[in-house]
Amino acid sequence: MVASFVRLKMKSSQDLQNLLRQIDHKGYPAYKDTRGAYQFDRYILSIDHVQGDPFAAPSHVSVHISGKAAGFAPELYAKAHQRIALQDHLLRRMAGVIRDYSFKARGSGKSGLIGVSQPGQEVLERSACVIDPANGSLILRMEIGFPANGRTINSRELEKILFDFLPTCVRRTLYSGAYPKGELERIAYLAEDQEFIREELKRRGLVAFVANGAILPRKSGVSMLPMKDAIPFKAPKSMEVTLQLPHHGPLTGMGIKKGITLIVGGGYHGKSTLLKALELGVYNHISGDGREYVITDETAMKLRAEDGRSIQKTDISMFIRNLPNGRDTIAFYTEDASGSTSQAANTVEAMEAGAKTFLIDEDTSATNFMIRDELMQRVVHRSEEPIIPFIDRVQELYHTYEISTILVAGSCGSYFHKADCVIQMKNYVPVEITETAKREAASFPMKEQDLQPADPPLFARVVRRDTAFAKEQRIKTKTMGKDGFSVNRENVDLRLVEQLADSEQLNALADMVKCMKLQYFDGKRTVSQGTEQFWNMVKKQGFAAFCGKEIPGNLCMPRVQELYATLNRCRTLLKVE
Numbered sequence: 001m002v003a004s005f006v007r008l009k010m011k012s013s014q015d016l017q018n019l020l021r022q023i024d025h026k027g028y029p030a031y032k033d034t035r036g037a038y039q040f041d042r043y044i045l046s047i048d049h050v051q052g053d054p055f056a057a058p059s060h061v062s063v064h065i066s067g068k069a070a071g072f073a074p075e076l077y078a079k080a081h082q083r084i085a086l087q088d089h090l091l092r093r094m095a096g097v098i099r100d101y102s103f104k105a106r107g108s109g110k111s112g113l114i115g116v117s118q119p120g121q122e123v124l125e126r127s128a129c130v131i132d133p134a135n136g137s138l139i140l141r142m143e144i145g146f147p148a149n150g151r152t153i154n155s156r157e158l159e160k161i162l163f164d165f166l167p168t169c170v171r172r173t174l175y176s177g178a179y180p181k182g183e184l185e186r187i188a189y190l191a192e193d194q195e196f197i198r199e200e201l202k203r204r205g206l207v208a209f210v211a212n213g214a215i216l217p218r219k220s221g222v223s224m225l226p227m228k229d230a231i232p233f234k235a236p237k238s239m240e241v242t243l244q245l246p247h248h249g250p251l252t253g254m255g256i257k258k259g260i261t262l263i264v265g266g267g268y269h270g271k272s273t274l275l276k277a278l279e280l281g282v283y284n285h286i287s288g289d290g291r292e293y294v295i296t297d298e299t300a301m302k303l304r305a306e307d308g309r310s311i312q313k314t315d316i317s318m319f320i321r322n323l324p325n326g327r328d329t330i331a332f333y334t335e336d337a338s339g340s341t342s343q344a345a346n347t348v349e350a351m352e353a354g355a356k357t358f359l360i361d362e363d364t365s366a367t368n369f370m371i372r373d374e375l376m377q378r379v380v381h382r383s384e385e386p387i388i389p390f391i392d393r394v395q396e397l398y399h400t401y402e403i404s405t406i407l408v409a410g411s412c413g414s415y416f417h418k419a420d421c422v423i424q425m426k427n428y429v430p431v432e433i434t435e436t437a438k439r440e441a442a443s444f445p446m447k448e449q450d451l452q453p454a455d456p457p458l459f460a461r462v463v464r465r466d467t468a469f470a471k472e473q474r475i476k477t478k479t480m481g482k483d484g485f486s487v488n489r490e491n492v493d494l495r496l497v498e499q500l501a502d503s504e505q506l507n508a509l510a511d512m513v514k515c516m517k518l519q520y521f522d523g524k525r526t527v528s529q530g531t532e533q534f535w536n537m538v539k540k541q542g543f544a545a546f547c548g549k550e551i552p553g554n555l556c557m558p559r560v561q562e563l564y565a566t567l568n569r570c571r572t573l574l575k576v577e
Helices: 002-007 013-023 028-034 080-098 155-173 183-204 271-280 339-352 374-379 394-401 434-441 467-471 503-519 527-541 560-567
Strands: 036-039 044-049 059-065 129-131 138-144 206-211 218-220 223-226 240-245 249-257 260-264 294-296 301-303 311-314 332-334 357-361 404-408 421-426 429-432 477-480 484-487 490-493
Touching: 013 028, 013 036, 013 155, 059 155, 080 129, 080 138, 080 155, 080 183, 138 155, 183 206, 183 240, 183 294, 206 240, 206 271, 206 404, 260 271, 260 394, 271 294, 271 357, 271 404, 301 339, 311 339, 332 339, 339 560, 394 404, 421 434, 477 503, 484 503, 503 527, 503 560, 527 560
Parallel strands: 260 404, 260 421, 301 357, 357 404
Antiparallel strands: 036 044, 044 059, 059 138, 129 138, 206 249, 206 294, 218 223, 240 249, 311 332, 421 429, 477 484, 484 490
């Protein structure tokens, strides 16, 4: 990565300093002359984009350090999961150090701002810090508000940032010598242990593992920090699994087997808390989070009702058919889905996205999609009801499609008949009650349904090429936190895609959708074909697959499952045939 500057005429840090003094007190556009690469003592500073105004979005700069200068041992970044963990740790350190210097250089607008990505509790791959696995060279991308008084350059203040503050931050964060002995090894060891658990799930026929001692409750509804004085997790004896981790050694916890698992219990006893931990268990977590050893099948998807979402010709006939208005449910289309049609679409789309575990909470589900009790079936005959509830398909999903389900239920006991395992949460402590639940369920026999297996869903939606979109000279994207994003005039609502953990994942998804619309949806590929080909490029090229050479520092890699979920919520960008 550092070698990419060989083609450029490398300037020295003294050249930059001289230039800054020449443009001092000039109009703000003169800052544009600083764009370029400058050799500092042990790193290259690249000024990649200069803001046009002190009140505009800050300028983009990047720090490039060779592998030899950075000095990180190859075993810390040779494997992808360890490399991502190391990048994450360096970025967290930089974010902490940089706070002491942001806005110390003063001026108007965003003058003096020094910013870098702020990771949360999850360990995610980010464009803000990237290590080349081939040679250990490193790029750190950040934002700096170039100082001004009004709209007049104050380059003396920028000198403070670039020649005093920034070198100090780099020295304290981006070289191996800045870290106490053993600190980085512990980061790599945790990542390796977490990866080991993920592989062990597959070997042992499990879909999730929750370690004894894990802290699942969060501090508050707006903080993902662990709750103080929370009750540590303790696995039921009947579900205990002991794993021999490469570095931690033996670790005991609850193993959830493939199949149908029901989580029940009284209100406020921890059912949804456990499910939420499993939802985010598709990601690794930092040490001290409390959930660092809560690991879920990496393809798992949370399903829920989503009234009002658009559905773009999805085959929902497995769950809904014979609508009275004759509407096609093999290629179902609506701009305003109901609770049942939206959850049916979410389920089938998750199948298309390769999910092998469904996570469902009764509280956020459409009742008529999940269950029809016997009394209702007597009054409204099956032939008069177009909805085939999830309870009638849940075993078929497992036995035919190898898709497991973990379901939180507080009021629907009928799922006791279908469950392979029943866990009751009592004051945040799980108790396995499968035998008791089955015995009680025998007293309330379910009426056997004469239901034929569903035809496999058709994943044959071809995306039309949008020539108007392709001809756009300037395609604008805007992200609204974790709520969604817009591409030109198209808004994509992602508020209920609950496994999106970071707003920077939405930045990446917006760029991915733009790239796919321009390059991969040509009127011949299906949604799944285009997505598979695109994702293969992402696995090879990383962020460059959809950003090209100009990679911003505010991207975070989503899973392919969230990419599918995003595409399926594009009301006009998708335009499926």
